[in-house]
Amino acid sequence: MISFQPTEEEQAFFQVARSLAVEKIRPAARECEKRRTVSADLIARVNELGLSAFELPELWGGLELPLLSQAIIWQGLSYGDLGVIQGLPGAGEASSLFRLSSEHRAWHRYREIAKGGQWPTVAWVDEAEQKEPLKQPIRVRRRGSGYVVDGVSSPVRLASKADWVVIAARDEEETVLLALDERVWEIEEGDIRLGLLASGIARLRFAEVYAGPEQLVARGPEADAWLNRVRARNQVIEAAKEVGLMEAALDYTIEYTAGRKAFGQEIAKFQGVSFTIAEMAFACRGAKCLVWQAASAVDRGDEQADGFAWRALACAHRSLRYVTDQAVQMLGGHGYVQEYPVEKWMRDAEAQVMLYGRERDWLIRRGEQLLSERKERVAP
Numbered sequence: 001m002i003s004f005q006p007t008e009e010e011q012a013f014f015q016v017a018r019s020l021a022v023e024k025i026r027p028a029a030r031e032c033e034k035r036r037t038v039s040a041d042l043i044a045r046v047n048e049l050g051l052s053a054f055e056l057p058e059l060w061g062g063l064e065l066p067l068l069s070q071a072i073i074w075q076g077l078s079y080g081d082l083g084v085i086q087g088l089p090g091a092g093e094a095s096s097l098f099r100l101s102s103e104h105r106a107w108h109r110y111r112e113i114a115k116g117g118q119w120p121t122v123a124w125v126d127e128a129e130q131k132e133p134l135k136q137p138i139r140v141r142r143r144g145s146g147y148v149v150d151g152v153s154s155p156v157r158l159a160s161k162a163d164w165v166v167i168a169a170r171d172e173e174e175t176v177l178l179a180l181d182e183r184v185w186e187i188e189e190g191d192i193r194l195g196l197l198a199s200g201i202a203r204l205r206f207a208e209v210y211a212g213p214e215q216l217v218a219r220g221p222e223a224d225a226w227l228n229r230v231r232a233r234n235q236v237i238e239a240a241k242e243v244g245l246m247e248a249a250l251d252y253t254i255e256y257t258a259g260r261k262a263f264g265q266e267i268a269k270f271q272g273v274s275f276t277i278a279e280m281a282f283a284c285r286g287a288k289c290l291v292w293q294a295a296s297a298v299d300r301g302d303e304q305a306d307g308f309a310w311r312a313l314a315c316a317h318r319s320l321r322y323v324t325d326q327a328v329q330m331l332g333g334h335g336y337v338q339e340y341p342v343e344k345w346m347r348d349a350e351a352q353v354m355l356y357g358r359e360r361d362w363l364i365r366r367g368e369q370l371l372s373e374r375k376e377r378v379a380p
Helices: 008-035 040-048 067-078 082-086 092-100 105-114 220-259 271-300 305-330 332-336 342-356 359-378
Strands: 122-126 139-143 146-152 164-170 175-180 186-188 203-211 216-219
Touching: 008 040, 008 067, 008 082, 008 342, 067 082, 067 220, 067 271, 082 220, 082 342, 092 122, 092 164, 092 220, 105 175, 122 220, 139 164, 146 175, 175 203, 175 220, 216 220, 220 271, 220 305, 220 342, 271 305, 305 332, 305 342, 332 342
Parallel strands: 122 164
Antiparallel strands: 139 146, 146 203, 164 175, 175 216, 186 203
């Protein structure tokens, strides 16, 4: 039997993360949203506690924690505010690629810059499996010993703040991973976001940008293998963040309904309210169990780890939208007032799901994977 009981070290990390979330992150969330960036004080505090280097390799001075430990800690941090967490600068979603390819020559300059004590901000552009049709999708094509990048990306977190961009795309034949370490792109902001306003979401436009052989991280089967592992790790991390936001919305709703009265009793005691809160709790706990299961599978190197990760993110998406929407409903008119955090959490939840694919998309991908596996097993 596999146990997900946190270790003493994980519990200590979680308590530090939860305390920071409640005491520092949540009180600053509205101001960060207004300014559309995370405050320097918060960034300094996160860096001071080492919370920006969970996934980075030890060889670089990172913590290189197991994914299950990271899921628990991200859950604690996101309890404060998901918008702030998504806006923290640094390696971002490229961290997993750095971990898997820590000695690659493409990262030498990144490591040199990071010796100053601050990790340059990286935007992760994954369009090697783009499903949604775009007007001008990212195109990569060979030119001599390098590649030319052209087109406009999907909305990407940290794009408006990025010092580096890592691109996963396909040329005419194979998957290509490229690292661009100069600002050779244009930023298109103001696209879709009603939430996550401090997270620097934007599209990146490339106009015939040349990436030389020194900027090629991997291609072909090697790129596919790394990309599959990076996706699984990132999906678990994002799902864990969503669980943290769900728990915040659930706890706030419980506290609010327990303290408000109607017809002489707390509204939490009305059957309709109590049933709804119970359903919110079930959704939250179920999503958390799937996230921890997926994190454990990835840590073990399970052959089905990517499937577990897809399922965890799909469930987290669905539960996040439900829990945050019900939190607003339970507060009634107050749910739409900015003096209460639940309206921001609902907006952030919608933006998060749009950014990382709606749950239906992930379920379709998981179904396609299962059908493909079944077809391989029955093939003569």
